[in-house]
Amino acid sequence: MSANDAKIGLSREEMAQRVAMDIPDGSYVNLGIGIPELITRFVPEGREFIYHTENGLLGMGPSPAEGEGEPELINAGKRQVTAIPGASYFQHPDSFAMIRGGHLDLCVLGALQVANNGDLANWSTGGPDAIPAVGGAMDLVAGVKSVFVVTQHCTKHGDPKLVDACTYPLTGPGVVDRIYTDLAVIAVTDEGFQLVELSPGVTFDYVAERTGAPLLPIATPTAS
Amino acid sequence: MSANDAKIGLSREEMAQRVAMDIPDGSYVNLGIGIPELITRFVPEGREFIYHTENGLLGMGPSPAEGEGEPELINAGKRQVTAIPGASYFQHPDSFAMIRGGHLDLCVLGALQVANNGDLANWSTGGPDAIPAVGGAMDLVAGVKSVFVVTQHCTKHGDPKLVDACTYPLTGPGVVDRIYTDLAVIAVTDEGFQLVELSPGVTFDYVAERTGAPLLPIATPTAS
Amino acid sequence: MINKEVPSVAEAVADIFDGATVMIGGFGEAGSPIELIHALIDQGASGLTVVNNNTGSGEVGLAALIKAGRVSKMICSYPRSMNSTVFPELYRSGKIELELVPQGTLAERIRAGGAGIPAFYTATAVGTMLADGKETREFDGKTYIMERGLKADFTLIKCRQADTYGNLIFNKTARNFAPPMAMAGTVTIVQTESVVAPGEMDPEIVVTPGIFVNRVVQVQNPQHESVLVASGVSYP
Amino acid sequence: MINKEVPSVAEAVADIFDGATVMIGGFGEAGSPIELIHALIDQGASGLTVVNNNTGSGEVGLAALIKAGRVSKMICSYPRSMNSTVFPELYRSGKIELELVPQGTLAERIRAGGAGIPAFYTATAVGTMLADGKETREFDGKTYIMERGLKADFTLIKCRQADTYGNLIFNKTARNFAPPMAMAGTVTIVQTESVVAPGEMDPEIVVTPGIFVNRVVQVQNPQHESVLVASGVSYP
Numbered sequence: 009m010s011a012n013d014a015k016i017g018l019s020r021e022e023m024a025q026r027v028a029m030d031i032p033d034g035s036y037v038n039l040g041i042g043i044p045e046l047i048t049r050f051v052p053e054g055r056e057f058i059y060h061t062e063n064g065l066l067g068m069g070p071s072p073a074e075g076e077g078e079p080e081l082i083n084a085g086k087r088q089v090t091a092i093p094g095a096s097y098f099q100h101p102d103s104f105a106m107i108r109g110g111h112l113d114l115c116v117l118g119a120l121q122v123a124n125n126g127d128l129a130n131w132s133t134g135g136p137d138a139i140p141a142v143g144g145a146m147d148l149v150a151g152v153k154s155v156f157v158v159t160q161h162c163t164k165h166g167d168p169k170l171v172d173a174c175t176y177p178l179t180g181p182g183v184v185d186r187i188y189t190d191l192a193v194i195a196v197t198d199e200g201f202q203l204v205e206l207s208p209g210v211t212f213d214y215v216a217e218r219t220g221a222p223l224l225p226i227a228t229p230t231a232s
Numbered sequence: 233m234s235a236n237d238a239k240i241g242l243s244r245e246e247m248a249q250r251v252a253m254d255i256p257d258g259s260y261v262n263l264g265i266g267i268p269e270l271i272t273r274f275v276p277e278g279r280e281f282i283y284h285t286e287n288g289l290l291g292m293g294p295s296p297a298e299g300e301g302e303p304e305l306i307n308a309g310k311r312q313v314t315a316i317p318g319a320s321y322f323q324h325p326d327s328f329a330m331i332r333g334g335h336l337d338l339c340v341l342g343a344l345q346v347a348n349n350g351d352l353a354n355w356s357t358g359g360p361d362a363i364p365a366v367g368g369a370m371d372l373v374a375g376v377k378s379v380f381v382v383t384q385h386c387t388k389h390g391d392p393k394l395v396d397a398c399t400y401p402l403t404g405p406g407v408v409d410r411i412y413t414d415l416a417v418i419a420v421t422d423e424g425f426q427l428v429e430l431s432p433g434v435t436f437d438y439v440a441e442r443t444g445a446p447l448l449p450i451a452t453p454t455a456s
Numbered sequence: 457m458i459n460k461e462v463p464s465v466a467e468a469v470a471d472i473f474d475g476a477t478v479m480i481g482g483f484g485e486a487g488s489p490i491e492l493i494h495a496l497i498d499q500g501a502s503g504l505t506v507v508n509n510n511t512g513s514g515e516v517g518l519a520a521l522i523k524a525g526r527v528s529k530m531i532c533s534y535p536r537s538m539n540s541t542v543f544p545e546l547y548r549s550g551k552i553e554l555e556l557v558p559q560g561t562l563a564e565r566i567r568a569g570g571a572g573i574p575a576f577y578t579a580t581a582v583g584t585m586l587a588d589g590k591e592t593r594e595f596d597g598k599t600y601i602m603e604r605g606l607k608a609d610f611t612l613i614k615c616r617q618a619d620t621y622g623n624l625i626f627n628k629t630a631r632n633f634a635p636p637m638a639m640a641g642t643v644t645i646v647q648t649e650s651v652v653a654p655g656e657m658d659p660e661i662v663v664t665p666g667i668f669v670n671r672v673v674q675v676q677n678p679q680h681e682s683v684l685v686a687s688g689v690s691y692p
Numbered sequence: 693m694i695n696k697e698v699p700s701v702a703e704a705v706a707d708i709f710d711g712a713t714v715m716i717g718g719f720g721e722a723g724s725p726i727e728l729i730h731a732l733i734d735q736g737a738s739g740l741t742v743v744n745n746n747t748g749s750g751e752v753g754l755a756a757l758i759k760a761g762r763v764s765k766m767i768c769s770y771p772r773s774m775n776s777t778v779f780p781e782l783y784r785s786g787k788i789e790l791e792l793v794p795q796g797t798l799a800e801r802i803r804a805g806g807a808g809i810p811a812f813y814t815a816t817a818v819g820t821m822l823a824d825g826k827e828t829r830e831f832d833g834k835t836y837i838m839e840r841g842l843k844a845d846f847t848l849i850k851c852r853q854a855d856t857y858g859n860l861i862f863n864k865t866a867r868n869f870a871p872p873m874a875m876a877g878t879v880t881i882v883q884t885e886s887v888v889a890p891g892e893m894d895p896e897i898v899v900t901p902g903i904f905v906n907r908v909v910q911v912q913n914p915q916h917e918s919v920l921v922a923s924g925v926s927y928p
Contacts, residue, residue, distance in 0.1 A: 033693065033694075034693070036903050054693070055693070056693045056694050058694070058857070058902070058903070060903070061629075062559065062560070063483045063484075063486070063629050063632055064483070064629045064631055064632050065628075065629050066901045066902070066903055067857075067895070078628065079485055079486060079680045079681075079682055079683075080485075080486045080487065080627045080628045080629060080630035081486075081629055082483075082484060082485075082486050082629055086483075086484040086485075086486075086537065086538070091628070091895055092890075092891075093889075093890045093891025094855055094857040094859065094889075094891055094902070095895040096859055096895045096901040096902070097626075097628055097629060097631055097895050097896055097898070098631065098898075098901060099563075099631050099632065099633070099635040099636060099663070100483075100560075100562075100563035100632050100633050100636065101563045101564055101566075101567040101635075101636050101807075102901075103560075103563070104559065104560030104563050104564060104807075105803075105806060105807035105808070105875060106901075106903055106904075107560055108560055108564075108578060108579070108580060108807055108808030108809070109805075109807045109808040109875060111875070111903050111904060137548060139535055139536045139543070139544045139547060139548075140535075140554070140556050141533070141534040141535055141556070142533055142534065142556060142558050142559070142586065143558075143559050144533070144558065144559040144560055145558075146558040146561075146580050146581045146586065147558050147559060147560030147561065147580045150578075150579045150580040150581070151579070151580070177584065178583060178584045178585075179584065180583060180584065181582070181583035181584075182583075257457065257458075258457070258458045260667050278457070279457070280457045280458050282458070282666075284667070286795065286796070287719045287720075287722070287865050287868055288719075288865045288867055289864075289865050290665045290666070290667055291621075291659070302864065303721055303722060303917075303918055303919075304721075304722045304723065304863045304864045304865060304866035305722075305864040306719075306722050306865055307865075310719075310721075310722075310774070315659055315864070316654075316655075317654045317655025318620075318621040318623065318653075318654025318655055318657075318666070319659040320623055320659045320662035320666070321659050321660055321662070321862075321864055321865060322662075322665060322867070323799075323867050323868065323869070323870070323871040323872060323899070324719075324795075324796075324798075324799035324868050324869050324872065325571075325799045325800055325802075325803040325871075325872050326665075327796075328571075328795065328796030328799050328800060329567075329570060329571035329639060330665075330667055330668075331572075331796055332571055332572030332573070332796055332800075332814060332815070332816060333569075333570050333571045333572040333639060334572060335667050335668060336667070361784060363771055363772045363779070363780045363783060364771075364790070365770045365771055365772035365792070366769055366770065366794050366795070366822065367769050367770040367795050368769070368794065368795040368796055369794075370794040370797075370817045370820060370822065371794050371795060371796030371797065371816045374814075374815045374816045374817070375572055375796075375815070375816070401820065401821050402819060402820045402821075403820065404818075404819060404820065405818070405819035405820075406819075564807070564809070568812070571800070572814070572815065573800070573812050573813060573814060574813050574831035574832070574836055575812070575813050575829075575831060575836075576804070576809050576811070576812040576813070577809060577810050577812070578808070578809060579808065595811060595840075596810070598810075600810055600811075604831075626896075628896070660861070660862075660864075660897065661896070661897045
């Protein structure tokens with residue numbers, strides 16, 4: 009794939025796999041709906057992650073085989089799931105004590121917009137006809153130790169999702185640590201967006217042009 | 233037994249039995265240490281009470297047979313107990329959610345002093361050398377729907393325990409509903425102490441003389 | 457003597473009054489007490505404030521209660537779900553009020569209500585429009601908002617097994633909001649797949665102790681919302 | 693890969709530092725992690741702030757830790773028990789600080805600390821000397837005081853069974869403060885009578901999920917405080 013290719017950058021599966029590479033062994037992880045859900049397929053060799061779903065299950069396993077699901081064993085996206093050996097079920101106050109109390113290591117969420125100060129908008133377009141629905145998103149970004157966003161770099165209309173200020177209603181201010189897109193991995197630093205890694209065949213300029221705020225180049229390690 | 237008898241009034245067991253008569257069927261009850269503990273022996277025919285002990289058991293049963301107790305099945309007084317069929321164990325926050333949240337119908341406590349505005353002092357003499365120790369007493373009086381006190385009418389030195397103002401540190405202000413003593417049953421009303429019932433052979437004047445605040449006579453039902 | 461079992465869902469919900477606040481357990485269809493909700497529709501109470509994480513789907517259960525015009529206000533975190541059309545229509549036409557609460561804040565507000573805690577502080581929603589009008593306060597250099605405990609006149613929940621004292625155990629992720637709602641309801645009404653005698657449930661595994669439960673009614677084979685919706689069922 | 697089991701109580705408590713805040717489970721002897729406490733005495737950390745409902749009895753367990761002069765402050769509800777002589781003596785001679793907290797407020801402060809709630813309101817202790825210096829506030833015409841969440845650097849608890857993920861179940865009234873303390877400790881260390889593999893514990897009956905637990909050490913036949921005290925044992 010080259011920069012001239014019409015289908016440049018990572019696929020959804022590749023983005024999920026790239027995120028998984030950055031999750032330390034033994035992490036307790038909450039996955040949002042969409043691309044984050046795909047991460048369960050790409051746990052790196054030798055690592056073990058435990059998935060939390062905020063409706064009341066620690067140790068969420070893969071989707072059940074066709075016809076073997078149960079309507080009362082679901083995830084936060086209300087899809088049927090399974091439970092791994094060593095799982096536990098609990099009530100909502102306990103589940104959100106895990107979140108709010110800073111016990112989860114990581115959540116991986118989708119985004120409508122991320123600003124270069126770490127602001128995240130992912131719950132509402134704020135449109136006059138939109139039905140506002142927040143679920144656990146605000147709890148997650150306020151409580152979980154690290155917040156990763158995985159998203160297409162631009163909207164379907166080609167507008168940047170990485171911006172200098174969110175125009176959509178915030179999910180939380182200054183909460184995002186890293187952004188994984190089809191084009192790049194980008195850290196949110198005190199100085200703003202900083203490139204960590206380019207997807208194969210993608211150039212810095214290509215990413216910078218499609219980013220709605222200044223993009224700092226990959227940090228060169230300083231001599232120590 | 234007559235008013236001239238040296239041993240006038242109810243025994244500890246009789247006081248406990250008298251309290252039990254006033255507990256409605258189906259009540260969830262927390263019993264303090266001392267005379268209140270004796271109430272379990274006197275459940276009136278046809279009634280069922282469920283006993284809560286704040287260290288984490290609903291459905292506390294009687295003391296175990298000699299040699300059959302377990303060090304990890306104890307009550308709030310740290311004495312070994314049993315659990316009835318239909319009991320449940322739970323953690324402290326849940327146990328005090330029952331108390332603080334107003335789910336218990338009744339607690340029966342001992343007292344150092346009760347004032348005629350319902351103030352209760354039962355946790356500390358406030359002495360300079362006393363080790364302050366409160367346990368769950370303040371939680372109980374603040375949260376439980378009805379608070380009964382069962383106590384000797386006077387101290388060992390003959391001083392009234394029913395007073396016009398507590399001199400000992402309060403467990404809670406205006407919390408006591410009824411007082412059961414060896415001499416009488418007394419309600420705490422907006423007008424102060426009101427006699428409900430005299431123990432056999434005890435006169436109104438005898439009780440009033442031993443009460444450190446005005447004692448109103450038994451209320452006569454008004455014609456309706 | 458204590459026996460909280462009542463013979464029918466109709467009797468279980470008979471005294472729910474117009475204008476009552478009703479907490480209804482469930483996250484999506486998991487834990488939704490459909491038979492109790494349908495009994496409430498039949499019973500006719502209206503002007504209800506309903507607390508539930510969602511707003512139901514299709515035209516059964518909670519969605520049917522809303523469609524019947526019995527709910528004047530929803531307190532929930534996510535009123536937009538697959539097959540959820542009833543609430544959005546009424547909301548857009550201004551016929552139903554919505555108090556949107558983050559899911560964890562909703563869970564904690566309900567627990568606080570049941571635990572005698574009138575208010576607490578949380579960092580959730582700080583700096584967002586859901587903090588508008590809320591008191592903020594700093595603790596140890598971090599900003600929090602104050603949230604109020606939430607109570608209800610009635611709570612309707614579903615469980616797997618109950619004893620006649622009202623001790624409850626649940627099924628997998630159907631547990632969700634039921635335990636805190638049982639605590640926060642003045643009258644807590646439970647539909648259960650089975651009822652056993654006191655002593656048949658291990659006291660170590662009771663999730664909701666009987667003190668939080670007022671009525672237990674057996675619904676041996678409860679219906680599943682997703683099955684009803686897929687079959688196009690509309691209640692009543 | 694995840695395996696929280698450590699081979700000895702000594703290794704389990706090795707990094708507890710001078711001046712740490714340590715929550716210790718137990719109500720009286722029920723749930724008291726004696727072997728972990730004795731390992732902490734051997735380890736030598738001092739200047740500790742200890743959170744426990746009581747102050748131990750005799751000269752074993754928590755009482756022995758206090759007697760060894762390692763505790764500079766106790767946060768507890770009931771520092772006066774049968775056979776409790778160590779704490780009273782040190783307290784009267786001004787050698788140990790006491791923060792007295794009503795039992796339910798203590799339990800809720802610990803839960804709040806673990807649940808990310810910096811403060812909450814309660815009616816407990818309103819109008820008493822234990823409300824002195826505390827902020828009061830009215831909600832719906834009733835007065836409450838504000839209490840702060842409580843956290844710890846380390847938590848030491850005992851349970852009946854653990855799996856290697858750190859899921860825990862307890863024994864009868866020994867459960868008491870362990871679950872909230874597991875939540876509130878930065879490092880939670882558990883002594884357990886048995887350790888099983890993940891999957892051997894029913895996920896419906898787990899009381900403390902593994903996310904709250906950092907280390908698990910097997911102590912197959914834990915000693916009982918009352919037996920040691922009756923035998924006149926003094927540790928070390």
